[in-house]
Amino acid sequence: MIIKHFTIPIFIPGVACPHQCIFCDQKKISGRQKLPSAEKIKNIIEEHLTTISKENTLVEVGFFGGTFTGLSLKKQEEFLKVVAPFIDKGFVKSIRLSTRPDFINDEILELLKNNHVETIELGAQSLHDDILLACERGHTLDDVVKASKMVLDYGFHLGLQMMIGLPCDTLEKTKQTAEKIVELGADNTRIYPTLVVKGTKLEELFNNGEYTALPLDKAVKWTKELFNIFEKNNVNIIRVGLHPSEGLLNGDDLIAGPFHQSFRELVLTEIWNDFLLPLTKKYKDCEKIIINVPEKEYNYAIGYKAKNKKMLEKYFKKVSFKRDKSLKNRTYYADCC
Numbered sequence: 001m002i003i004k005h006f007t008i009p010i011f012i013p014g015v016a017c018p019h020q021c022i023f024c025d026q027k028k029i030s031g032r033q034k035l036p037s038a039e040k041i042k043n044i045i046e047e048h049l050t051t052i053s054k055e056n057t058l059v060e061v062g063f064f065g066g067t068f069t070g071l072s073l074k075k076q077e078e079f080l081k082v083v084a085p086f087i088d089k090g091f092v093k094s095i096r097l098s099t100r101p102d103f104i105n106d107e108i109l110e111l112l113k114n115n116h117v118e119t120i121e122l123g124a125q126s127l128h129d130d131i132l133l134a135c136e137r138g139h140t141l142d143d144v145v146k147a148s149k150m151v152l153d154y155g156f157h158l159g160l161q162m163m164i165g166l167p168c169d170t171l172e173k174t175k176q177t178a179e180k181i182v183e184l185g186a187d188n189t190r191i192y193p194t195l196v197v198k199g200t201k202l203e204e205l206f207n208n209g210e211y212t213a214l215p216l217d218k219a220v221k222w223t224k225e226l227f228n229i230f231e232k233n234n235v236n237i238i239r240v241g242l243h244p245s246e247g248l249l250n251g252d253d254l255i256a257g258p259f260h261q262s263f264r265e266l267v268l269t270e271i272w273n274d275f276l277l278p279l280t281k282k283y284k285d286c287e288k289i290i291i292n293v294p295e296k297e298y299n300y301a302i303g304y305k306a307k308n309k310k311m312l313e314k315y316f317k318k319v320s321f322k323r324d325k326s327l328k329n330r331t332y333y334a335d336c337c
Protein backbone atom coordinates (compact mmCIF):
# COMPACT_ATOMS: atom_id res chain seq x y z
CA MET A 1 0.00 0.00 0.00
CA ILE A 2 1.35 3.43 -0.95
CA ILE A 3 1.22 5.98 1.87
CA LYS A 4 0.98 9.56 0.70
CA HIS A 5 2.83 12.15 2.75
CA PHE A 6 1.35 15.56 3.25
CA THR A 7 2.92 18.42 5.18
CA ILE A 8 0.74 21.31 6.32
CA PRO A 9 3.09 24.30 6.03
CA ILE A 10 3.11 27.04 8.64
CA PHE A 11 5.41 29.90 7.67
CA ILE A 12 7.38 31.54 10.45
CA PRO A 13 8.81 34.70 8.88
CA GLY A 14 12.19 36.25 9.57
CA VAL A 15 11.08 37.87 12.81
CA ALA A 16 12.23 34.69 14.54
CA CYS A 17 15.68 35.12 13.09
CA PRO A 18 17.99 37.73 14.59
CA HIS A 19 20.44 37.11 11.79
CA GLN A 20 20.66 38.39 8.22
CA CYS A 21 22.29 36.17 5.63
CA ILE A 22 23.25 38.09 2.50
CA PHE A 23 20.87 36.17 0.23
CA CYS A 24 17.83 36.19 2.47
CA ASP A 25 14.86 38.39 2.84
CA GLN A 26 12.52 35.98 4.53
CA LYS A 27 9.70 38.49 4.56
CA LYS A 28 9.67 38.47 0.76
CA ILE A 29 10.43 34.80 0.33
CA SER A 30 7.72 33.53 2.64
CA GLY A 31 5.36 36.21 1.34
CA ARG A 32 4.20 36.85 4.90
CA GLN A 33 5.32 39.58 7.24
CA LYS A 34 4.11 38.85 10.77
CA LEU A 35 4.43 35.94 13.16
CA PRO A 36 1.14 34.02 12.95
CA SER A 37 -1.03 33.84 16.07
CA ALA A 38 -1.82 30.49 17.69
CA GLU A 39 -5.40 30.93 16.48
CA LYS A 40 -4.19 31.48 12.91
CA ILE A 41 -2.04 28.33 13.06
CA LYS A 42 -5.03 26.32 14.29
CA ASN A 43 -7.14 27.67 11.41
CA ILE A 44 -4.47 26.84 8.82
CA ILE A 45 -4.29 23.25 10.08
CA GLU A 46 -8.07 22.88 10.11
CA GLU A 47 -8.41 24.31 6.60
CA HIS A 48 -5.78 21.96 5.19
CA LEU A 49 -7.29 18.94 6.93
CA THR A 50 -10.59 19.52 5.13
CA THR A 51 -8.78 19.10 1.80
CA ILE A 52 -6.59 16.09 2.65
CA SER A 53 -7.90 12.59 2.07
CA LYS A 54 -7.79 10.49 5.26
CA GLU A 55 -7.13 7.32 3.29
CA ASN A 56 -3.51 6.14 3.39
CA THR A 57 -2.21 9.60 4.14
CA LEU A 58 0.45 10.56 6.63
CA VAL A 59 0.03 14.17 7.70
CA GLU A 60 2.69 16.31 9.33
CA VAL A 61 2.66 19.94 10.37
CA GLY A 62 5.81 21.77 9.27
CA PHE A 63 7.05 25.06 10.70
CA PHE A 64 9.13 26.58 7.91
CA GLY A 65 10.46 29.88 6.69
CA GLY A 66 12.50 31.44 9.45
CA THR A 67 14.26 30.04 12.44
CA PHE A 68 11.75 28.26 14.62
CA THR A 69 14.11 27.70 17.53
CA GLY A 70 15.07 31.39 17.43
CA LEU A 71 11.67 32.05 19.00
CA SER A 72 11.51 32.20 22.80
CA LEU A 73 10.98 28.80 24.41
CA LYS A 74 7.57 30.02 25.55
CA LYS A 75 6.53 30.90 21.98
CA GLN A 76 7.89 27.63 20.59
CA GLU A 77 5.89 25.71 23.17
CA GLU A 78 2.76 27.76 22.46
CA PHE A 79 2.98 26.95 18.75
CA LEU A 80 3.75 23.28 19.27
CA LYS A 81 0.85 22.91 21.71
CA VAL A 82 -1.55 24.15 19.01
CA VAL A 83 -0.73 21.01 17.01
CA ALA A 84 -1.03 18.58 19.95
CA PRO A 85 -4.85 18.16 19.87
CA PHE A 86 -4.72 17.27 16.15
CA ILE A 87 -2.10 14.63 16.94
CA ASP A 88 -4.12 13.29 19.89
CA LYS A 89 -7.15 12.88 17.61
CA GLY A 90 -5.04 11.07 15.00
CA PHE A 91 -5.46 13.73 12.28
CA VAL A 92 -1.78 14.64 12.29
CA LYS A 93 1.10 12.24 12.91
CA SER A 94 3.93 14.57 13.93
CA ILE A 95 5.69 17.92 13.55
CA ARG A 96 8.74 18.92 11.52
CA LEU A 97 10.50 22.25 11.58
CA SER A 98 13.44 24.08 10.10
CA THR A 99 16.01 26.13 11.96
CA ARG A 100 19.61 27.29 12.08
CA PRO A 101 22.36 24.90 13.24
CA ASP A 102 23.59 27.32 15.91
CA PHE A 103 20.12 27.54 17.46
CA ILE A 104 20.18 24.01 18.80
CA ASN A 105 20.87 23.15 22.44
CA ASP A 106 19.76 20.60 25.01
CA GLU A 107 16.97 22.76 26.40
CA ILE A 108 15.49 23.32 22.94
CA LEU A 109 15.79 19.67 21.92
CA GLU A 110 14.11 18.55 25.17
CA LEU A 111 11.20 20.89 24.46
CA LEU A 112 10.83 19.66 20.87
CA LYS A 113 11.13 16.02 21.91
CA ASN A 114 8.31 16.44 24.43
CA ASN A 115 6.04 18.13 21.92
CA HIS A 116 5.72 15.69 19.02
CA VAL A 117 8.53 17.03 16.83
CA GLU A 118 10.02 14.15 14.86
CA THR A 119 12.11 15.86 12.16
CA ILE A 120 14.47 18.81 12.46
CA GLU A 121 15.79 20.37 9.29
CA LEU A 122 18.92 22.45 9.68
CA GLY A 123 19.79 25.10 7.14
CA ALA A 124 23.35 24.11 6.40
CA GLN A 125 23.40 25.88 3.01
CA SER A 126 27.04 24.93 2.47
CA LEU A 127 29.54 22.84 4.35
CA HIS A 128 32.48 25.02 3.35
CA ASP A 129 33.57 27.68 5.82
CA ASP A 130 34.66 30.12 3.10
CA ILE A 131 31.16 30.06 1.58
CA LEU A 132 29.46 30.35 4.98
CA LEU A 133 31.66 33.36 5.75
CA ALA A 134 31.05 35.00 2.37
CA CYS A 135 27.29 34.61 2.92
CA GLU A 136 27.50 36.03 6.44
CA ARG A 137 25.72 32.98 7.74
CA GLY A 138 27.06 33.59 11.24
CA HIS A 139 27.86 29.94 11.86
CA THR A 140 30.55 27.52 10.77
CA LEU A 141 30.78 23.97 9.50
CA ASP A 142 31.61 22.94 13.04
CA ASP A 143 28.22 24.25 14.24
CA VAL A 144 26.47 22.11 11.62
CA VAL A 145 28.45 19.02 12.62
CA LYS A 146 27.70 19.50 16.34
CA ALA A 147 24.01 20.31 15.83
CA SER A 148 23.52 17.34 13.47
CA LYS A 149 24.99 14.98 16.03
CA MET A 150 22.78 16.37 18.81
CA VAL A 151 19.65 16.11 16.65
CA LEU A 152 20.42 12.47 15.88
CA ASP A 153 21.43 11.67 19.47
CA TYR A 154 18.02 12.89 20.65
CA GLY A 155 16.39 10.51 18.17
CA PHE A 156 15.02 13.01 15.66
CA HIS A 157 15.14 12.56 11.91
CA LEU A 158 17.74 14.94 10.55
CA GLY A 159 17.29 17.08 7.47
CA LEU A 160 20.09 19.22 6.09
CA GLN A 161 19.16 21.88 3.57
CA MET A 162 21.70 23.17 1.08
CA MET A 163 22.04 25.93 -1.49
CA ILE A 164 23.93 25.94 -4.74
CA GLY A 165 25.59 28.86 -6.49
CA LEU A 166 26.37 30.90 -3.36
CA PRO A 167 29.34 33.30 -3.47
CA CYS A 168 32.62 31.29 -3.69
CA ASP A 169 30.72 28.11 -4.65
CA THR A 170 31.86 25.68 -7.34
CA LEU A 171 30.44 22.41 -8.62
CA GLU A 172 33.16 20.54 -6.72
CA LYS A 173 32.31 22.30 -3.44
CA THR A 174 28.60 21.72 -3.98
CA LYS A 175 29.19 17.99 -4.47
CA GLN A 176 31.39 17.90 -1.36
CA THR A 177 28.61 19.56 0.63
CA ALA A 178 26.17 16.88 -0.53
CA GLU A 179 28.63 14.13 0.39
CA LYS A 180 29.11 15.65 3.83
CA ILE A 181 25.33 15.87 4.31
CA VAL A 182 25.19 12.12 3.68
CA GLU A 183 28.09 11.55 6.07
CA LEU A 184 26.42 13.60 8.81
CA GLY A 185 23.46 11.21 8.77
CA ALA A 186 20.70 13.31 7.19
CA ASP A 187 17.81 11.26 5.84
CA ASN A 188 16.28 14.19 3.98
CA THR A 189 17.38 17.35 2.23
CA ARG A 190 16.18 20.35 0.26
CA ILE A 191 18.20 21.92 -2.53
CA TYR A 192 17.81 25.63 -3.15
CA PRO A 193 19.53 27.31 -6.11
CA THR A 194 20.63 30.78 -4.99
CA LEU A 195 18.42 33.61 -6.21
CA VAL A 196 19.21 37.32 -6.03
CA VAL A 197 16.22 38.72 -4.18
CA LYS A 198 15.41 42.44 -4.10
CA GLY A 199 16.53 44.25 -0.97
CA THR A 200 19.25 41.79 0.02
CA LYS A 201 22.98 42.36 0.31
CA LEU A 202 23.41 39.86 -2.50
CA GLU A 203 21.57 42.31 -4.74
CA GLU A 204 24.22 44.94 -3.94
CA LEU A 205 27.00 42.48 -4.74
CA PHE A 206 25.25 41.50 -7.95
CA ASN A 207 24.77 45.13 -8.99
CA ASN A 208 28.46 45.86 -8.24
CA GLY A 209 29.53 42.93 -10.37
CA GLU A 210 30.90 41.08 -7.33
CA TYR A 211 28.48 38.18 -7.65
CA THR A 212 27.38 36.26 -10.70
CA ALA A 213 24.24 34.19 -10.46
CA LEU A 214 24.22 30.64 -11.79
CA PRO A 215 22.49 30.44 -15.17
CA LEU A 216 19.48 28.11 -15.20
CA ASP A 217 21.10 25.38 -17.32
CA LYS A 218 24.14 25.24 -15.03
CA ALA A 219 21.95 25.14 -11.90
CA VAL A 220 20.04 22.22 -13.42
CA LYS A 221 23.28 20.36 -14.22
CA TRP A 222 24.71 20.93 -10.72
CA THR A 223 21.47 19.75 -9.14
CA LYS A 224 21.50 16.64 -11.32
CA GLU A 225 24.87 15.74 -9.77
CA LEU A 226 23.39 16.19 -6.31
CA PHE A 227 20.47 13.90 -7.14
CA ASN A 228 22.97 11.18 -7.99
CA ILE A 229 24.73 11.57 -4.64
CA PHE A 230 21.58 11.80 -2.52
CA GLU A 231 19.61 9.06 -4.25
CA LYS A 232 22.53 6.64 -4.13
CA ASN A 233 22.63 7.19 -0.36
CA ASN A 234 18.86 7.08 0.27
CA VAL A 235 18.58 10.73 1.26
CA ASN A 236 15.08 11.89 0.41
CA ILE A 237 15.12 15.08 -1.68
CA ILE A 238 12.01 16.75 -0.35
CA ARG A 239 12.21 19.91 -2.39
CA VAL A 240 14.22 21.50 -5.15
CA GLY A 241 13.90 25.27 -5.59
CA LEU A 242 12.07 27.85 -3.53
CA HIS A 243 8.31 27.85 -3.14
CA PRO A 244 7.19 30.31 -5.80
CA SER A 245 5.85 33.31 -3.87
CA GLU A 246 3.89 35.95 -5.74
CA GLY A 247 6.93 38.27 -5.79
CA LEU A 248 9.07 35.58 -7.41
CA LEU A 249 6.40 34.60 -9.90
CA ASN A 250 5.69 38.11 -11.13
CA GLY A 251 9.38 39.00 -10.98
CA ASP A 252 8.91 41.94 -8.57
CA ASP A 253 11.30 40.47 -5.98
CA LEU A 254 13.57 38.55 -8.32
CA ILE A 255 16.68 40.36 -9.54
CA ALA A 256 18.58 37.41 -11.01
CA GLY A 257 19.17 33.71 -10.61
CA PRO A 258 17.92 30.34 -11.82
CA PHE A 259 14.28 30.59 -10.80
CA HIS A 260 11.93 28.22 -12.59
CA GLN A 261 8.55 27.03 -11.44
CA SER A 262 9.30 23.51 -12.70
CA PHE A 263 12.91 23.33 -11.58
CA ARG A 264 12.63 19.75 -10.30
CA GLU A 265 11.10 18.66 -13.59
CA LEU A 266 14.00 20.25 -15.48
CA VAL A 267 16.47 18.27 -13.38
CA LEU A 268 14.62 14.99 -13.81
CA THR A 269 14.36 15.65 -17.55
CA GLU A 270 18.17 15.84 -17.68
CA ILE A 271 18.56 12.67 -15.60
CA TRP A 272 16.31 10.83 -18.07
CA ASN A 273 18.13 12.39 -20.99
CA ASP A 274 21.31 10.71 -19.75
CA PHE A 275 19.52 7.34 -19.69
CA LEU A 276 17.86 7.72 -23.07
CA LEU A 277 20.70 9.12 -25.14
CA PRO A 278 22.63 5.79 -25.32
CA LEU A 279 19.50 4.13 -26.78
CA THR A 280 20.05 6.10 -29.97
CA LYS A 281 23.18 4.02 -30.58
CA LYS A 282 22.01 0.75 -29.07
CA TYR A 283 18.82 0.68 -31.18
CA LYS A 284 20.13 2.55 -34.19
CA ASP A 285 18.52 0.09 -36.62
CA CYS A 286 15.03 0.49 -35.16
CA GLU A 287 12.34 2.51 -36.86
CA LYS A 288 10.02 2.63 -33.88
CA ILE A 289 10.98 2.61 -30.25
CA ILE A 290 8.81 2.20 -27.17
CA ILE A 291 10.30 3.26 -23.84
CA ASN A 292 8.68 1.56 -20.86
CA VAL A 293 9.07 3.52 -17.65
CA PRO A 294 7.72 3.50 -14.08
CA GLU A 295 4.37 5.25 -13.74
CA LYS A 296 5.77 7.99 -11.49
CA GLU A 297 8.55 8.80 -13.94
CA TYR A 298 6.43 8.93 -17.09
CA ASN A 299 6.33 12.73 -17.44
CA TYR A 300 9.98 13.17 -16.48
CA ALA A 301 11.07 10.53 -19.00
CA ILE A 302 9.23 12.35 -21.79
CA GLY A 303 10.81 15.50 -20.42
CA TYR A 304 9.87 19.08 -19.76
CA LYS A 305 8.03 20.28 -22.89
CA ALA A 306 8.70 16.78 -24.31
CA LYS A 307 12.41 17.54 -24.60
CA ASN A 308 13.52 13.90 -24.39
CA LYS A 309 10.83 12.65 -26.75
CA LYS A 310 11.81 15.28 -29.30
CA MET A 311 15.47 14.33 -28.91
CA LEU A 312 14.64 10.66 -29.67
CA GLU A 313 12.47 11.64 -32.62
CA LYS A 314 15.57 12.89 -34.35
CA TYR A 315 16.81 9.28 -34.43
CA PHE A 316 13.63 7.19 -34.69
CA LYS A 317 10.57 7.49 -36.95
CA LYS A 318 8.20 6.84 -34.08
CA VAL A 319 8.80 7.25 -30.36
CA SER A 320 6.36 6.36 -27.65
CA PHE A 321 6.49 6.07 -23.89
CA LYS A 322 4.50 3.53 -21.88
CA ARG A 323 3.82 3.32 -18.16
CA ASP A 324 4.80 -0.01 -16.64
CA LYS A 325 3.48 -0.39 -13.10
CA SER A 326 5.89 -3.22 -12.33
CA LEU A 327 8.91 -0.95 -12.77
CA LYS A 328 10.43 0.74 -9.74
CA ASN A 329 12.59 3.82 -9.18
CA ARG A 330 14.15 4.77 -12.53
CA THR A 331 14.33 1.40 -14.18
CA TYR A 332 13.17 1.16 -17.78
CA TYR A 333 13.40 -0.97 -20.88
CA ALA A 334 12.99 -0.29 -24.55
CA ASP A 335 11.14 -2.26 -27.22
CA CYS A 336 12.31 -1.92 -30.77
CA CYS A 337 10.00 -2.60 -33.70
Ligand code: SF4
Pocket (backbone or CB within 6 Å): 014, 017, 018, 019, 020, 021, 024, 025, 026, 065, 066, 067, 100, 123
Ligand atom coordinates in the same frame (compact mmCIF):
# COMPACT_ATOMS: atom_id res chain seq x y z
S1 SF4 B 1 19.18 32.19 9.07
FE1 SF4 B 1 17.56 31.65 7.65
S2 SF4 B 1 15.88 33.07 8.10
FE2 SF4 B 1 17.70 33.90 9.06
S3 SF4 B 1 18.50 35.34 7.57
FE3 SF4 B 1 19.57 33.41 7.23
S4 SF4 B 1 18.37 32.29 5.68
FE4 SF4 B 1 17.10 34.01 6.47
